[in-house]
Amino acid sequence: MDLPYLRAHPQHLPTFLEHQRIRETPVPGGDVSRASRLTLDDGTSLFTKTWPTGTPPEGFFEAEAAGLSWLSSPGAIPVPSVLAALPTMIALEWIEPGPPSPAAAARFGRELAALHRSGAPGFGASWAGYIGPLPLDNTVSAGPWGPWFAERRLQPYLRLSADRGALTPADVQAVEQTIKILSGYDQSEPASRIHGDLWPGNVLWSADGRGWLIDPAAHGGHRETDLATLGLFGGAPSVDVILGAYQEEYPLGDGWEARVPVHQLHLLLVHTAAFGEAYAAGVRSAAAASHRL
Structure with missing residues (x-):
């Protein structure tokens, strides 16, 4: 899976992960979700969040995606792009962290x-x-x-x-x-x-x-x-x-x-x-x- 394929078929991302077709590295991601860094075949990195156990509440990741898109629409402040928003997970562009100044x-x-x-x-x-x-x-x-x-x-x-x-x-x-x-x-x-x-x-x-x-x-x-x-x-x-x-x-x-x-x-x-x-x-x-x- 590369980035163009993901953009065209975001619903396939969980299947690729389940069959270990994408390199996944756990990263810190907060108190609620399980966070990972994914590396696609073309070298693109993604940030993903999934519910740690069981099924997430209805609309949980879709709500985050809606909020990110709404905050980004004025173009006023940096907000990660949403690449996939599914009932079981969300995938965002990877932002390389750095020190505050x-x-x-x-x-x-x-x-x-x-x-x-x-x-x-x-x-x-x-x-x-x-x-x-x-x-x-x-x-x-x-x-x-x-x-x-x-x-x-x-x-x-x-x-x-x-x-x-x-x-x-x-x-x-x-x-x-x-x-x-x-x-x-x-x-x-x-x-x-x-x-x-x-x-x-x-x-x-x-x-x-x-x-x-x-x-x-x-x-x-x-x-x-x-x-x-x-x-x-x-x-x-x-x-x-x-x-x-x-x-x-x-x-x-x-x-x-x-x-x-x-x-x-x-x-x-x-x-x-x-x-x-x-x-x-x-x-x-x-x-x-x-x-x-």
């Missing part, structure tokens, strides 16, 4: 600003989404942002986290207070085209000195969400440089720093819902800070 961070900040500025029809998306292993309700809304974010991005993962015992009753009450505040929160900025799961591990720093967007939960959302989540889990390399370059290109609204915790709360709740109480302290801290919104 301040210059790459500044360029990434400018390009992320251009992506956000390209806009979205509303909050949500036209496809059913996933974030990590969990469904993401992308029902489109005209806004306003606060009630939409409370209903679609906080409540579902608060319920899942509570049901699995990852949060204490006091934690749940604190998040519910944030949801109550957001339900009446008036934030008039229109929807932006966002990555939606932009923690530092979902920026791939490449050998060509750029930051690529990978593993999206893409949708129309508030642009501050992407910027806030870049600061989670240790923060992206040169995150201050990213923010500075972004601000020069597309200045943020007054008081954006105070809103960082409420934007981070979504992804932290996803982690307690998917991975358990190890992330409860982060939820607790972000919820408390969000009460000052």
Whole structure:
């Protein structure tokens, strides 16, 4: 199998893999999927992800493909090309990794600003989404942002986290207070085209000195969400440089720093819902800070 054949017949890729007709090398790929580097007969490398055991949730890889294509369409920021999106796997162009640098961070900040500025029809998306292993309700809304974010991005993962015992009753009450505040929160900025799961591990720093967007939960959302989540889990390399370059290109609204915790709360709740109480302290801290919104 070479690249032209794959483009013409993507549905044959699993069969070639099953019969070991393609060289496959495991690579790091996140907490959810099994990732590999494939080498085709013409020397082309691909990055593939498959579900580790059993059958993936319906539409899981198709949702990632839809998000990548949507993020790439404005031509604002590097996004890997989708070569095959099948029910059991996704295949993307291979991006050679490289070290991050301040210059790459500044360029990434400018390009992320251009992506956000390209806009979205509303909050949500036209496809059913996933974030990590969990469904993401992308029902489109005209806004306003606060009630939409409370209903679609906080409540579902608060319920899942509570049901699995990852949060204490006091934690749940604190998040519910944030949801109550957001339900009446008036934030008039229109929807932006966002990555939606932009923690530092979902920026791939490449050998060509750029930051690529990978593993999206893409949708129309508030642009501050992407910027806030870049600061989670240790923060992206040169995150201050990213923010500075972004601000020069597309200045943020007054008081954006105070809103960082409420934007981070979504992804932290996803982690307690998917991975358990190890992330409860982060939820607790972000919820408390969000009460000052």
